[in-house]
Amino acid sequence: RLFADGCRLFLQLEGDCYVGGLVGLMDNGSLKVSDFSNLHDDYTPGLFTINASRYAGGLVGGIGASDFEIRDVTLHHTISEQEKDIRVIHADKGVLGGLMGWAGVVRPSSLTAVKVLAPVSSSGSDVGGLFGRSDVYADLTVQNCSVGSLVRGTDRVGGFFGNITSRGHIIFAGLNRSNRVAQVDNGYIAVEGSSEVGGVFGYLSGDIRCSSITLVNVNVTASNRYAGGIIGHQHTSTLDAQYFETDRDMHVGAQEGAGGLVGWADGSTVRGRMKEAIDFSKVPRAADFVSDFSGTVASTSSGGGNGVSMGGIVGYAHDSYLERLCADGSVFGRENVGGIVGSLFNTGRGSLTDCVSKCQALKNTQGYHTGGIAGHLTADRGPFCRLVNFSGVEGASRSGGIIGTIDFSRPSGDFNLEYAVNLGAVSGSDYAGGCVALIDHDKSIAHTISNCANYGSVSNSASGSVGGILGHGDASRLAVMHCANHGAVSSGSGSSNVGGIAGRLGRDPGGVTVGENMEMAYCCNRGTVSAGNGDSHVGGLLGYQEEGNDYDDQHWMTHDCYNMGAVTSDQKHDNGGVVGCVDHYSEVVRCINIGKVSHGNGVVGTHKGSSIWHHHNLYYLEGSGKGWCADSFKESSAKSESTFHDFDFSNVWRIDTDGSVNGGYP
Numbered sequence: 226r227l228f229a230d231g232c233r234l235f236l237q238l239e240g241d242c243y244v245g246g247l248v249g250l251m252d253n254g255s256l257k258v259s260d261f262s263n264l265h266d267d268y269t270p271g272l273f274t275i276n277a278s279r280y281a282g283g284l285v286g287g288i289g290a291s292d293f294e295i296r297d298v299t300l301h302h303t304i305s306e307q308e309k310d311i312r313v314i315h316a317d318k319g320v321l322g323g324l325m326g327w328a329g330v331v332r333p334s335s336l337t338a339v340k341v342l343a344p345v346s347s348s349g350s351d352v353g354g355l356f357g358r359s360d361v362y363a364d365l366t367v368q369n370c371s372v373g374s375l376v377r378g379t380d381r382v383g384g385f386f387g388n389i390t391s392r393g394h395i396i397f398a399g400l401n402r403s404n405r406v407a408q409v410d411n412g413y414i415a416v417e418g419s420s421e422v423g424g425v426f427g428y429l430s431g432d433i434r435c436s437s438i439t440l441v442n443v444n445v446t447a448s449n450r451y452a453g454g455i456i457g458h459q460h461t462s463t464l465d466a467q468y469f470e471t472d473r474d475m476h477v478g479a480q481e482g483a484g485g486l487v488g489w490a491d492g493s494t495v496r497g498r499m500k501e502a503i504d505f506s507k508v509p510r511a512a513d514f515v516s517d518f519s520g521t522v523a524s525t526s527s528g529g530g531n532g533v534s535m536g537g538i539v540g541y542a543h544d545s546y547l548e549r550l551c552a553d554g555s556v557f558g559r560e561n562v563g564g565i566v567g568s569l570f571n572t573g574r575g576s577l578t579d580c581v582s583k584c585q586a587l588k589n590t591q592g593y594h595t596g597g598i599a600g601h602l603t604a605d606r607g608p609f610c611r612l613v614n615f616s617g618v619e620g621a622s623r624s625g626g627i628i629g630t631i632d633f634s635r636p637s638g639d640f641n642l643e644y645a646v647n648l649g650a651v652s653g654s655d656y657a658g659g660c661v662a663l664i665d666h667d668k669s670i671a672h673t674i675s676n677c678a679n680y681g682s683v684s685n686s687a688s689g690s691v692g693g694i695l696g697h698g699d700a701s702r703l704a705v706m707h708c709a710n711h712g713a714v715s716s717g718s719g720s721s722n723v724g725g726i727a728g729r730l731g732r733d734p735g736g737v738t739v740g741e742n743m744e745m746a747y748c749c750n751r752g753t754v755s756a757g758n759g760d761s762h763v764g765g766l767l768g769y770q771e772e773g774n775d776y777d778d779q780h781w782m783t784h785d786c787y788n789m790g791a792v793t794s795d796q797k798h799d800n801g802g803v804v805g806c807v808d809h810y811s812e813v814v815r816c817i818n819i820g821k822v823s824h825g826n827g828v829v830g831t832h833k834g835s836s837i838w839h840h841h842n843l844y845y846l847e848g849s850g851k852g853w854c855a856d857s858f859k860e861s862s863a864k865s866e867s868t869f870h871d872f873d874f875s876n877v878w879r880i881d882t883d884g885s886v887n888g889g890y891p
Contacts, residue, residue, distance in 0.1 A: 226255045234263045234283075234300070235271040243286035244277035244316075245326070246300070253290045255332075262299040270301040279318040279349060282325040282357070283341060292332035292363070295339060298324065302343035302374070303412035309375050311344060319349020319378060322357040322387070330359065330394070335366040337399075342409050344375040352378030352418070353387035353427065354406065361394045361431075368399030368437075373409035375417070382418030383427035383457065384443055391431035397468065398436050405440040407472075415444050422447040422479070423457035423488065425469070430460040435468035442472035448525055451488035451540065452479035454518060459487050463494040466517040466538075466550070473554070475520030481533045482540035484567070485518030485552055490542040492574075497538075499549035503579050503611045505644055508680070511615045514581045516553040523557040530588065532558040534567035536600070537584055542569045544606075551581040559591035563600035563629070564616050571606040572634055578608060584616040594629035595620030596662075597649060602628050605636045612645040617681075624653030625662035625696070626681060632665045639671035648680045650712075655689030655719075656728070658696035659712060666700040667732065669741070675706045679752075682712045688719030690728025690768065693752055697722075698730045704744040704780075705730065710790075713753045720760040722768030724805065725750025725790050731771025731808075742772050745783045747877065750820075755794040764805035764830060765792050765820050773811045775839075782812035782839075785877050787891065792822045792850075800825030802850050803843070807832045812839040815872055819890050822850030829854055842871045846890075863890045 227248065234246045243250035247261060261284065263273045280287045283300045300323065302313045320326045323341030341354050351358040354372030358381075359365075372384050381388040384406035389395070397404055406424055408414045421428050424441040441454060451457045454477050455469050466486060475485075482488045487495055497517040503509060517538060524532030534541040537552030541561075552564055561568040564582025569575070582597045594601040597614025614626050623629045626647025633640070647659045656662040659679025664672055679693045690697035693710025710725045722728040731743030750766050762768045765788030773781050783804055792800045802818025807829060818827050827845025832838050843855035846863075862868045864880050869891060872878045881887045 229258045229261060231260045234273045237274045239276045241278045242280045244275060244281040245284055245286035246275055247284050249286045251285065251288045251291055255291060256288060256293040258295045258298065260297045263301060264299055274312060275314045276312055277316045279316050280320045280326040281316040282322040283314045285325040287327040288325060289329040290331050293334045296337040299340045300343045303410050304344055304374065306413045309344065309413055312346060313343045314345045316347045317349065319347050320351045320357045321345060321347045322353050322355055323372060324355045326357045328356055328359040330361045330363055330365050333364045336370050337368050339370040342373045346375065346377040348379065350378060350380040351388040352376060352382045353385055355385045356387065356389065358388045359386060360390050361392060364394045364396055366396045366398050367404060369403040372406045373414055374412055375415050377417040379419040380421055381427035382416060382422045384416050384424045387427045389426060389429055391429060391433055393432040393434065395433040397433065397439050401438040402440040402470065407440055407442040415446065417446045419449045420447055421451045421457035423453045424455050426456045428458045429456050429462055432462050435465065438468055438470050440470050442475060444476045446525055447479035450479050450481035452477050452483045453486055453488035454520065455486045457488045459490045459493045461492045463496065465496050467498045471518055471520060473519040477520065477522050478525040479532060480524055483522050483532055484536045484540035485520060485522055485538050485554055487539045490539050490545040492544045494546040495539055495550065496548050497550035499551060499579060503613060509613045509646060511583045514551045516551045518552050519554045521555045530557040530559060530591065534561040536567035537564045537582060539566040542566050544571055544573045544575050546576050547580060548576065549579045553583045553585065555586040556584055557588050559589060560593050561600040562589040562595045563598060564614060565598045568601045569599050570603040573606065575606050576608050579611045581613045582616045587616045588619045590619060590621055593622045595624045596629040597626045597647060598628060600629045602631045603634055604631050604640050605634055607640065610643045614647045614649050616649045618649060618651045620653045622654050623656045623662040624651055625658045625660060626651045626679060627660040630663045630665065631661060636670050641673045641675065643675045645677040650681045651683045653685050654687045655685060656696035657683050657685040657691045659683045659693045659710060660695060662696040664698050664700045664703065669702050672700045672703045673706065674708065677708045680711045684715045685721060686717035688721055690722040691716050692724045692727035693750060695727040697728055698743065699732055701732045702741050703730060705748060706746045708748045710750045710752050716756040716758065716761055718757050720758045721756060723754055723756045723761055723763045724766055724768040725752055725754050725788060726766040729769040730767060733771055740774055741781050743770065744781050746785050748786045749789065751789045753790050754792045756796060759797045761796055762798065762805035763792055763794060763796055764801040764803055765790055765818055766803050768805045770804050770807045770811045772808045775810055782814055783816065784814040787817040788820045790820045792820060792825065795824040799830040801828055801830030802845055803828045805830045807838045809833065809836040810838065813843060814841045816843050817891060818845040818849055820849060826851045826853040827855050827857065844869055
């Protein structure tokens with residue numbers, strides 16, 4: 226057992242391994258330290274340095290199979306940014322901590338009022354402001370502890386812990402914000418490394434427990450990959466964001482996998498401050514949601530917009546649960562850019578639920594996959610529901626208000642995205658959607674988008690597909706149901722498929738094929754729909770409808786939909802108030818158009834040459850367009866059920882008797 230009280234450190238200490246300001250190595254012991262510092266009696270700091278090859282710490286080089294009680298420790302050496310290469314607490318080859326290099330905790334231990342205000346630097350891995358590497362088998366309580374200087378290494382670098390396996394025993398306690406990684410005395414502070422770099426943890430395996438809020442205000446940079454405002458690499462653990470407070474001025478940067486809270490979440494849960502599931506009984510308001518991260522996420526290269534998997538909360542997530550999260554910072558990248566998560570790849574488990582993005586900026590002007598919530602989703606496991614975006618989405622290829630691209634690797638069941646609402650403007654180059662830009666899958670699981678809405682404008686600038694809910698649905702057994710669009714939908718100079726609900730639905734089988742391909746049902750559009758290229762196909766709800774079948778008269782068609790929005794542009798082929806163009810064996814049934822079609826037909830614009838297609842009970846308001854394959858009705862007969870043959874007014878449709886819901890139309 227070792228007790229140290231009232232000790233002062235004023236020396237330059239050098240060694241190879243296990244070098245510490247008080248203890249080099251303790252094994253199978255008990256350490257109790259109080260009032261240890263490099264401060265003179267007048268509280269001015271004295272000079273000290275710790276230099277080693279590896280396993281070094283300002284207090285202890287290494288402690289194994291032991292317990293400790295450390296309190297009132299201060300190591301103070303303020304530096305400026307120009308002095309960040311000064312070696313104060315240093316180990317060339319890593320396993321370096323401002324307090325301890327390596328710790329194996331086997332009995333309850335504690336840190337109280339520990340302040341590391343001196344730079345901790347290494348050319349190696351496992352570097353932390355408090356601990357470099359630690360394996361915790363018993364409770365370790367951390368309270369009133371601060372790191373306020375540079376922490377720098379290569380892999381697994383953290384403001385408090387570089388590499389820690391917790392097993393549920395790390396406890397953050399004390400008063401709110403008394404544990405902190407933040408600037409002191411205007412000195413330079415940053416957490417920097419190559420990979421797995423975090424504001425608190427570089428690499429964390431296992432859960433932590435919190436009874437107070439930890440303050441984090443430090444720029445976190447990984448020159449290679451996986452940087453997070455709290456955790457660089459989170460493995461099989463739960464992060465509860467309500468116990469960590471970050472600053473709006475924080476910057477988190479990496480070339481790959483940067484997130485406001487977590488760089489890489491692997492088999493983990495990231496949970497935000499939101500107390501309840503999002504209420505969709507009314508249109509959500511941005512002011513109703515409190516953010517979990519408000520800083521900036523960008524790449525480390527010049528300009529900040531060259532990163533891959535950049536997210537407002539999580540950069541890259543694998544088999545993880547992301548729930549009740551909100552971000553309102555700025556996110557920049559060139560591929561897989563999302564307001565909540567850049568890339569989510571769930572193969573064995575995981576979900577994306579009750580998440581809100583209200584980012585100040587969300588930009589990807591170079592590459593693929595940009596989404597208000599998720600840039601790129603590989604959706605083998607779910608659910609994916611109750612998602613809201615208020616952010617403007619400025620993307621390139623495949624830009625969506627909720628998700629940029631959805632694809633699959635080895636799905637175990639059907640896919641469903643439901644209760645997703647976009648309220649921000651969406652712009653992209655080819656595929657753009659108010660909720661989803663592209664669904665891409667060639668296997669016959671069911672793919673459903675249901676109970677979703679868009680209120681923002683949606684546009685593309687080149688050839689592709691653009692829709693108020695879905696840009697391009699390149700999947701079989703794809704259904705869009707119970708969805709509404711209220712925003713303007715438009716395409717640019719390239720030839721596109723443009724629709725108020727979807728640009729293109731169904732997978733092209735490469736020939737005339739009958740099968741379960743696409744279904745759009747119980748949807749409405751209220752936004753203006755237009756195209757900037759004469760070769761485009763434009764419809765009030767659907768731009769291009771892929772092949773259907775002849776044998777199912779209930780599904781795999783467009784049915785029970787209506788359009789209120791104007792279709793304004795002039796194409797070489799007729800526009801349609803409901804569908805722009807239909808392919809072989811397509812079917813359109815029980816649809817109504819009210820919106821003005823300036824150049825085209827009231828319901829269906831045109832069909833693919835020599836194709837066989839089917840239509841029944843299609844209606845358009847007299848004067849709204851031409852009458853090809855549809856019947857007109859007068860405004861005076863809009864409130865009569867007998868006007869609309871074979872419409873189910875008991876379960877599906879309703880007459881708007883007093884004009885309060887739909888202007889007097891069904």
